[in-house]
Amino acid sequence: MPSIITATDLKKTYGKGDTAHEAVKGINFYVSEGTCTGLLGPNGAGKTTTMGMLMGLVRMTSGSLNVFGQPADKLPRDIKARIGLVPQEDNLDPDLSVEQNLYIYGRYFGIKKDVLATRVPQLLNFMQLEEKTKSRVNQLSGGMKRRLVIARALVNDPDLIILDEPTTGLDPQARVMIWQRLLELKKQGKTLLLTTHYMDEAQRLCDDIILIDGGKILDNGTPQQLIKNHVKAHVFDVTKPLPSALTRVAEGKTQQDINAEDVGDSVLFYVTEAGTPSFRKTIPHDAQYLHRPAHLEDVFLTLTGRNLRE
Ligand SMILES: Nc1ncnc2c1ncn2[C@@H]1O[C@H](COP(=O)(O)OP(=O)(O)O)[C@@H](O)[C@H]1O
Ligand SMILES: [Mg+2]
Known part of the structure; x- marks a missing residue:
């Protein structure tokens, strides 16, 4: 074109x-x-x-x-x-x-x-x-x-x-x-x-x-390329306080290829398509969370940070 x-x-x-x-x-x-x-x-x-x-x-x-x-x-x-x-x-x-x-x-x-x-x-x-x-x-x-x-x-x-x-x-x-x-x-x-x-x-x-x-x-x-290149396909938004099993994941103390981001009252876990079933198993039954596909806002905040601007 x-x-x-x-x-x-x-x-x-x-x-x-x-x-x-x-x-x-x-x-x-x-x-x-x-x-x-x-x-x-x-x-x-x-x-x-x-x-x-x-x-x-x-x-x-x-x-x-x-x-x-x-x-x-x-x-x-x-x-x-x-x-x-x-x-x-x-x-x-x-x-x-x-x-x-x-x-x-x-x-x-x-x-x-x-x-x-x-x-x-x-x-x-x-x-x-x-x-x-x-x-x-x-x-x-x-x-x-x-x-x-x-x-x-x-x-x-x-x-x-x-x-x-x-x-x-x-x-x-x-x-x-x-x-x-x-x-x-x-x-x-x-x-x-x-x-x-x-x-x-x-x-x-x-x-x-x-x-x-x-x-x-x-x-x-x-949009799809940016999502693929900068964040993982799945987001688990887990409400605090974090269960201890997930605290270890958030601190990078497990072998899983997961990025975690503290956003205040919850922690976002970015997980690949392949990693999703095993991550889901580490979430305790009583934990409150939301599972959604990653979107452009995740890319935007990952690349530009969460600090306020002018
Ligand atoms: N006429 C101007 N004189 C001096 N600085 C300007 C002027 N217009 C914009 N700026 C500065 O240039 C930067 C970019 O502004 P702008 O293009 O309006 O950004 P955006 O539209 O992405 O918010 C900002 O730091 C802004 O303060
Ligand atoms: Mg403007």
Whole structure:
């Protein structure tokens, strides 16, 4: 599949001299056409900075970054029009109505009035906002504003959609609705680049994951590859106090190939498929535990640690 985005040794330093801060420290990645790629990392990882450089909103310090085969810092207008952006902060015009926000954006990109007259109602319908067509933006809930920003990003009918935390702070219903729409866009052949703090969302939507922290890429791959490479397939979440047989396993005093992690009121045991039957036998009958498959959140916390970020 052709690559829509290619980053090579991409760096960004904010400020100069004593206050200089290297937010992106030489990253390499690509995004293939028609896929959904997740850019995941804790706060301050450099995700928004990277997206800003893609849109030509943040000036790169060095390296190269190509979008549709052209340098991102000098994208011509017709290429920019092929990219839809959902910024991390909603930047709608609060005094305009829902539909006016879409019309003005469309006119900015030179889309003809009669095209907009069909497309705007379609997009409002697609994002379930048709009942709010005439409402002012400052009367919308947070979830509705987010949906409107997504609708606005689609006004140009873009081939590439960049979404910076599209579902942060939304209720579960709104998140599920947005997931359905993003999967629909992928089905239409669009390329998606997404950041999210919700690992279930990334696992559900993304074909490829780029894990970034402190401006560096920790690893990338499909969710399943990352799970396979960084954690074992099974997780036993055992409630404390740990039975003594398991304390020995947790301290690595047995021969079993098991990783244990204390997460406060319980201990997570990561166990291979093959090791699962014998591990289960070491759990006393009266112990409380939950057995589940490992997921992307386990990988994320294993690679980025459990300390709080900015
Ligand atoms: N305009 C700016 N000036 C100085 N530092 C910035 C600026 N924008 C972001 N940073 C810093 O760069 C780092 C990466 O920020 P950002 O790209 O927003 O991360 P993320 O989106 O992953 O949370 C952070 O340490 C942040 O404080
Ligand atoms: Mg950000």
